[in-house]
Amino acid sequence: MIYTLTLNTAIDMNIRCQGLNPNTVNRTLHTEYSPNGKAVNVSIVLNKFGKQTTALGFFGDFSGKYIVDELNKRHIDTIPCWIDDITRINVFINDGKDEYKLVGKGPFVANDKKQEMLSLIDSLNDNSYLVISGSLPNNIDADYYDHILTLCQRKKIAVILDISHQKLSELLAYQPLLIKPNNDEVKEIFGLDTNNREQIIHAIEQIHNLGAQNILLTMGDKGLYFSNQRHIWFCDAMPIQLVSSACAGDASLAAFLSVWLPTQQNIDLAMKKASATGANVAESDGLGLLNHIDEYMQQLSITQIK
Numbered sequence: 001m002i003y004t005l006t007l008n009t010a011i012d013m014n015i016r017c018q019g020l021n022p023n024t025v026n027r028t029l030h031t032e033y034s035p036n037g038k039a040v041n042v043s044i045v046l047n048k049f050g051k052q053t054t055a056l057g058f059f060g061d062f063s064g065k066y067i068v069d070e071l072n073k074r075h076i077d078t079i080p081c082w083i084d085d086i087t088r089i090n091v092f093i094n095d096g097k098d099e100y101k102l103v104g105k106g107p108f109v110a111n112d113k114k115q116e117m118l119s120l121i122d123s124l125n126d127n128s129y130l131v132i133s134g135s136l137p138n139n140i141d142a143d144y145y146d147h148i149l150t151l152c153q154r155k156k157i158a159v160i161l162d163i164s165h166q167k168l169s170e171l172l173a174y175q176p177l178l179i180k181p182n183n184d185e186v187k188e189i190f191g192l193d194t195n196n197r198e199q200i201i202h203a204i205e206q207i208h209n210l211g212a213q214n215i216l217l218t219m220g221d222k223g224l225y226f227s228n229q230r231h232i233w234f235c236d237a238m239p240i241q242l243v244s245s246a247c248a249g250d251a252s253l254a255a256f257l258s259v260w261l262p263t264q265q266n267i268d269l270a271m272k273k274a275s276a277t278g279a280n281v282a283e284s285d286g287l288g289l290l291n292h293i294d295e296y297m298q299q300l301s302i303t304q305i306k
């Protein structure tokens, strides 16, 4: 079973308008709402690819209920931890020229709820997979990840991490099965540049040395790299008309996992699917229709660089 854990779930509200002016009523042209949060996206995309997942997360009030209802409509199992505060609503405004991203801090999670979530994780099947993605809510500090990863270690749950917190470098000591940083995160968290092949290989080796078993490094329109410690491969990116890069990384990770788990084989196919899916998602607000993936996969190629 693949479980996903979104500690800071969100509704995404994508608004389109023609110009955005201060101190005036800006009438909007189009609004879309989507159940979101990074690992929620992973569950939705894995489900699209026919893989069963169970989504765990903190959910609160009307916005939390909306996300759980939407997941249920898509026949995605959920294990919600209900909190008293309101799940955040992130707002993405496209004024016809630029995109403004207003991403909330997230709700307050009471101590008993933090404990409840740990008990829920403790009740998951042993020897399964847990994808942990996204930020931490308002008042949860990064040590919470230690509690989660210690539990996973005990239960032999293989962890896939996609978090932009500085804590990621310390968490590599738990030897996560896979991490999915992007180039900005490699710079911000590990202080490593990724401007050319030499730097990329060096960065990947350094990150393996800290404990990551496998690394999927996404670089937007510059393609993506996968390393299993022995070899490193590169997959190019489709040229597309960018609408919004939000959710593209989450969708790429899900696409990769849909092929790569559980055997950890078919790396070429997994990388092409990840790259094609990320590009298709970046062509729309939110996750979009995911209807060009097969076509894009035909046009991508893989090179082994180490």
Ligand SMILES: O=P(O)(O)OC[C@H]1O[C@](O)(CO)[C@@H](O)[C@@H]1O
Residues within 6 Å of the ligand: 008, 010, 011, 012, 036, 037, 038, 041, 090, 103, 133, 134, 135, 136, 246, 247, 248, 249, 250
């Ligand atoms: O969990 P974070 O890092 O705050 O990011 C949440 C946001 O990330 C996205 O899922 C895109 O990856 C947004 O659409 C969502 O609102």
